[in-house]
Amino acid sequence: MRHTVLFYNPISTSPGKQRLPLSILAVAAVISEDYDVEFIDGNLIADPAAKIIERVKATNAKLLACTVMPGPQLRQAVPVCKQVKAALPDLTILWGGYFPTQHAEVILNSDCVDYVIQGQGEAPFRQFVDTLHSGGAITEIPSLGYKNGGPHVNPRAPNVPMNNLPWFPYDKIDVSRYVGRSYLGTRVLNHNTSFGCPFACNFCAVVALSNRRWLPESAERVADIVTHLQDNWGINGLEFHDMDFFVNEGRTAEFADRISGKGINWWALGRVDTLMSYSDETWEKMKRSGAKMLFMGAESGDDETLKRMNKGGRSSTNATLALVERMKHYGIVPELSFVMGNPPDPRDDIEKTIAFIRKIKQINPATELVLYIYTPVPQEGSILLDEAEKLGFRFPATLDEWASPEWAKFAMRRDPGTPWFRDSVRRRVRNFEAVINAYYPTVTDLRLTGNYRHLLKGISGWRYKLGYYQWPYELKALQRAIHYRRPETTGF
Ligand code: B12
Ligand code: SF4
Known part of the structure; x- marks a missing residue:
């Protein structure tokens, strides 16, 4: 039975x-x-x-x-x-x-x-x-x-290479209910091609999950799955939900070769320094294969903070600036996330990152921004968590507490209610976000017409130029009325 x-x-x-x-x-x-x-x-x-x-x-x-x-x-x-x-x-x-x-x-x-x-x-x-x-x-x-x-x-099981695992049982679920429309295309699905990440950033939950291991599917297998999704559900867009899609340049290049010409726009998450280390040839292949937007954790506008975050590798603010320039050349949109408001001096941290974001926009105005507020994750030896605990931070002691609206907000990383994060600092981030999102409206909202873009830019121009972000009520009202997509409200 x-x-x-x-x-x-x-x-x-x-x-x-x-x-x-x-x-x-x-x-x-x-x-x-x-x-x-x-x-x-x-x-x-x-x-x-x-x-x-x-x-x-x-x-x-x-x-x-x-x-x-x-x-x-x-x-x-x-x-x-x-x-x-x-x-x-x-x-x-x-x-x-x-x-x-x-x-x-x-x-x-x-x-x-x-x-x-x-x-x-x-x-x-x-x-x-x-x-x-x-x-x-x-x-x-x-x-x-x-x-x-x-x-x-119990201690963890040994990891299993992804190629040894079966494909997802697509025949057991109604895949058509998940085919969506987005900036990538009219028929978009998602896939995951690897498990884990070799790095150990101390604000990131991925570390606990994979303990610095990265296990990829082969490029051949990924391309076969993409073909299966296209043959069966007619996809023309694909989101890759890997923690770090790009660890192996050879795999990326081979994958790009294999799916070129299929008419699929794709999006994936990776690291700034890894992508900077790729050759021009690989970037050209990625472009040809349909890479449309790539998500990277830029995290901070301050090199000292990147070190404290244990970002590792060759991460630096200069690398981020160089990458957005490189991506402009290839016409691939960078989507950068930032982890703002780090203890012990969240205000200073935010000001440095705001100044840095302005520099990025000057180099590549198409850059999308996702602004998160720092929330601790359990991780042994994390400097950020130590500082947070010194400032009075504790994780909830019960599941009911975790399920409360306050802790859901914490997990959403927008209004976390952490002890060092004052309301005035939160307002500063949100006000800046309102201004920059009006001055540079997202390229990903399909309904946002040229007229609206002009209107938003025109009305926010004086604020952006003067760096005056306080009380942007007119922009918030306009954003509510137009109701366009802002990446930070939908992110990962
Ligand atoms: C896709 C995704 C989403 C999707 C939803 C996914 C879904 N389940 O419906 C969307 C875009 C909606 C989303 C939203 C958010 N996300 Co999200 N998301 C991801 C992402 C990119 C991929 C997850 C995934 O599907 N991976 C592929 C699968 C195959 O891998 P997996 O989930 O790890 O599963 C393996 C193991 O974990 C385990 N496993 C998982 N589930 C189960 C269940 C059982 C029974 C068993 C035995 C094992 C098991 O086995 C699996 C196979 O090995 C991850 C980052 C990442 N790349 O992992 C972030 C991530 C999980 N998201 C995160 C966050 C914070 C959010 C948001 C809160 C962000 C925000 N500010 O809005 C929101 C809100 C989520 C919510 N509503 O609760 C964080 C979680 C942080 C944390 N502290 O744990 C992550 C880790 C991103 C990050 N680096 O910070 N997310
Ligand atoms: S932030 Fe990115 S690079 Fe750092 S551990 Fe998490 S997934 Fe890896």
Whole structure:
């Protein structure tokens, strides 16, 4: 008899913007030959708890496997899992992904989740599912967190190379519901081609997940998957959701060669210094293959802060300036994220980054900006976390607290409520953002016509030129009225 396993992706974005839920597709892939798998996506339905309960009753499923990022996803996961657990106390609930990897203890101390799996999920998940259905010592599974009089977490399983893992089970999910429209094209899907990142920036949650390992799919496999997506769903745009797509230049160049001529615009995340180290030949190949916009963490306008962030490699503000210039030459849009308001002197940090952003815009006005406010992540030896703790910062002690609106805001990294981050400093960032987004409206909003762009630029011009950002009420009203996309409201 085949058992059914249910997967739940809590809500992560606004209606119509949902992406393929890659996290649960990745772990479902390793069992879908031998088990029936069903996906419940909080982005697609209003009442996931009711749906889960209905599907468990209909299929006799023993396991609900759920992926959880901090933020709105966690806010939905907690009440839904509570409701499901209350209705079906025998159902096993397992969480995996970013939040359980960083905060296993607080989850295992709650009543609504039974187990967590940390880090790369596929191999331990397969073992967990088999053990749950066929018997065996569940508490010996690597990477597993369990309750046994108190929370325990086993050492991590060895990583598995991506090429040894099966493709996502596209035939088990209605992919067409995830085909969206964006700056990249009229039919856009998403994929993930690697696991991890070799760096250890101390504000970044990726470090806890992958512990400085980078495991790529081969260029050949990526190109085959892209072809499959195009043949079956007619895509002309693709977002790559890797933590760091570009670590290996040879892979990027080969991938670019393989997909050139397919008419697919693509977007991916990477590092400034890595991309600066690429040859002109590789950049030309990327351009030819459809690279349209690349997302990089520029992080700060101050080299000293980049060091304190442990950004590593050859990161520097000069490298960022050189890269935006290089990308202008190739006509590929840089999308830069910044982590602002770092302790101990958030005001000074912000002013330096604001001045730096102005320089970037002078060199390449098309550069997109995503301004985040620093929020700590658990990481051993992190200078930033140490400073935050000295200033009174503590992570929540319960899952309910994590699910509160205040901590969801913290996770969204826009208005985090951290002890060193005063309201006046937050206002400074938001006001600057209002002015720069009006003076340089995003290139990614398809509805923003030339007339609106002129209007926004005209009205904000005096402020931008004088560097006067205070009280930009007229711009905020205009931005509300026009309602155009601003990258920081949708970012990662
Ligand atoms: C795609 C993505 C999104 C999508 C939504 C994804 C979704 N699930 O629906 C969108 C764009 C909506 C989004 C939004 C946000 N995101 Co986001 N997002 C990502 C991104 C780029 C890729 C995640 C992904 O799909 N990877 C591919 C899959 C295959 O890998 P994976 O998730 O790591 O899964 C593996 C393991 O984690 C594990 N696993 C995962 N789930 C499960 C479940 C089970 C049961 C098991 C066993 C294992 C397991 O096994 C998998 C296979 O090995 C990551 C960065 C990154 N590249 O990882 C950030 C990231 C997860 N996002 C992040 C953040 C902060 C956000 C936002 C809060 C940002 C903001 N300011 O608005 C929002 C809000 C999210 C919300 N609503 O809760 C942070 C999380 C930081 C943290 N402290 O943990 C990340 C790490 C980015 C970063 N570097 O800071 N995001
Ligand atoms: S910020 Fe980027 S480079 Fe640094 S650890 Fe995270 S994913 Fe890697």
